[in-house]
Amino acid sequence: xxxxxxxxxxxxxxxxxxxxxxxxxxxxxxxxxxxxxxxxxxxxxxxxxxxxxxxxxxxxxxxxxxxxxxxxxxxxxxxxxxxxxxxxxxxxxxxxxxxxxxxxxxxxxxxxxxxxxxxxxxxxxxxxxxxxxxxxxxxxxxxxxxxxxxxxxxxxxxxxxxxxxxxxxxxxxxxxxxxxxxxxxxxxxxxxxxxxxxxxxxxxxxxxxxxxxxxxxxxxxxxxxxxxxxxxxxxxxxxxxxxxxxxxxxxxxxxxxxxxxxxxxxxxxxxxxxxxxxxxxxxxxxxxxxxxxxxxxxxxxxxxxxxxxxxxxxxxxxxxxxxxxxxxxxxxxxxxxxxxxxxxxxxxxxxxxxxxxxxxxxxxxxxxxxxxxxxxxxxxx
Ligand code: SIN
Ligand code: CO
Numbered sequence: 500x501x502x503x504x505x506x507x508x509x510x511x512x513x514x515x516x517x518x519x520x521x522x523x524x525x526x527x528x529x530x531x532x533x534x535x536x537x538x539x540x541x542x543x544x545x546x547x548x549x550x551x552x553x554x555x556x557x558x559x560x561x562x563x564x565x566x567x568x569x570x571x572x573x574x575x576x577x578x579x580x581x582x583x584x585x586x587x588x589x590x591x592x593x594x595x596x597x598x599x600x601x602x603x604x605x606x607x608x609x610x611x612x613x614x615x616x617x618x619x620x621x622x623x624x625x626x627x628x629x630x631x632x633x634x635x636x637x638x639x640x641x642x643x644x645x646x647x648x649x650x651x652x653x654x655x656x657x658x659x660x661x662x663x664x665x666x667x668x669x670x671x672x673x674x675x676x677x678x679x680x681x682x683x684x685x686x687x688x689x690x691x692x693x694x695x696x697x698x699x700x701x702x703x704x705x706x707x708x709x710x711x712x713x714x715x716x717x718x719x720x721x722x723x724x725x726x727x728x729x730x731x732x733x734x735x736x737x738x739x740x741x742x743x744x745x746x747x748x749x750x751x752x753x754x755x756x757x758x759x760x761x762x763x764x765x766x767x768x769x770x771x772x773x774x775x776x777x778x779x780x781x782x783x784x785x786x787x788x789x790x791x792x793x794x795x796x797x798x799x800x801x802x803x804x805x806x807x808x809x810x811x812x813x814x815x816x817x818x819x820x821x822x823x824x825x826x827x828x829x830x831x832x833x834x835x836x837x838x839x840x841x842x843x844x845x846x847x848x849x850x851x852x853x854x855x856x857x858x859x860x861x862x863x864x865x866x867x868x869x870x871x872x873x874x875x876x877x878x879x880x
Contacts, residue, residue: 623659
């Protein structure tokens with residue numbers, strides 16, 4: 500699968516469009532194949548672990564329901580849509596789509612969402628807080644996009660935040676292989692013209708409020724942030740009720756001093772690698788031994804579990820620090836290249852692992868990850 504952004508280089512796209520303005524990408528993917536069939540999608544949506552929802556209109560009122568779903572019969576052949584979140588956690592083919600967007604780092608990624616809709620189906624006009632590449636699969640869909648602005652939003656249903664009618668700056672029909680890129684804040688509305696699938700690669704950032712709240716949990720968990728204000732140079736106060744500008748600056752500085760690079764990377768590494776949706780993990784340790792891995796790897800690569808998040812920071816990778824699935828591991832400075840390898844590559848084959856295959860510590864770590872289901876061999880017997 501190869502992405503062509505209307506002939507732009509990824510760098511030109513980032514400079515001109517990313518977070519700035521929408522873009523219709525015609526035939527971004529040549530001969531695009533759906534990543535799964537509508538039947539397979541319905542199968543996923545009946546699983547407890549999979550996050551799914553249905554949106555439709557009944558007597559002109561918007562309705563939203565949350566899965567799992569086992570029947571669609573009452574919905575008829577018009578005006579409804581089924582959405583499954585985190586498709587990449589369940590369908591390995593979604594990784595092929597994600598790789599096309601690796602010019603944006605994985606920590607920014609949220610998930611691949613799939614939507615199946617019948618004619619007239621859509622989720623209604625709305626504004627997202629996130630960047631998204633909506634990749635049209637089979638079928639045709641009409642998209643209208645309005646400009647950024649003070650659009651009024653309202654709850655069309657407790658689970659559906661809609662926006663009032665907007666003047667379109669884009670009004671297009673997407674065909675299979677076309678892509679609509681939307682930055683945050685642009686109102687949009689997609690209405691399906693024929694049974695259709697679309698695959699949305701969505702990005703995320705957290706709000707300051709969510710970050711600060713998670714940071715507070717981190718400080719409490721790790722018993723950090725105990726320092727207090729020092730003011731041995733305190734001047735005479737004439738207004739006992741006043742917090743002076745200098746004192747306000749001290750209070751602010753106390754908070755800022757806490758946020759050094761180490762704390763921010765240690766906290767956000769854990770935070771950014773936590774999975775929002777369930778991962779397809781085994782219930783029990785899989786029981787591989789180091790020599791099993793050493794032998795199987797000669798025949799097939801290890802594949803990283805879809806949706807598993809792992810990353811490293813420039814300020815700590817030299818010490819072999821890796822963040823994986825919400826945890827921090829410090830493997831030691833001799834393993835920094837190993838850390839980069841496992842975070843940058845989605846598959847680990849005998850060639851890129853060659854220098855590590857006889858390293859006991861690395862192989863023990865890799866075996867533990869395979870036993871936890873974080874990496875897997877495609878052919879499991
Ligand atoms: C959809 O694919 O049905 C909705 C996507 C969106 O507008 O965010
Ligand atoms: Co949207």
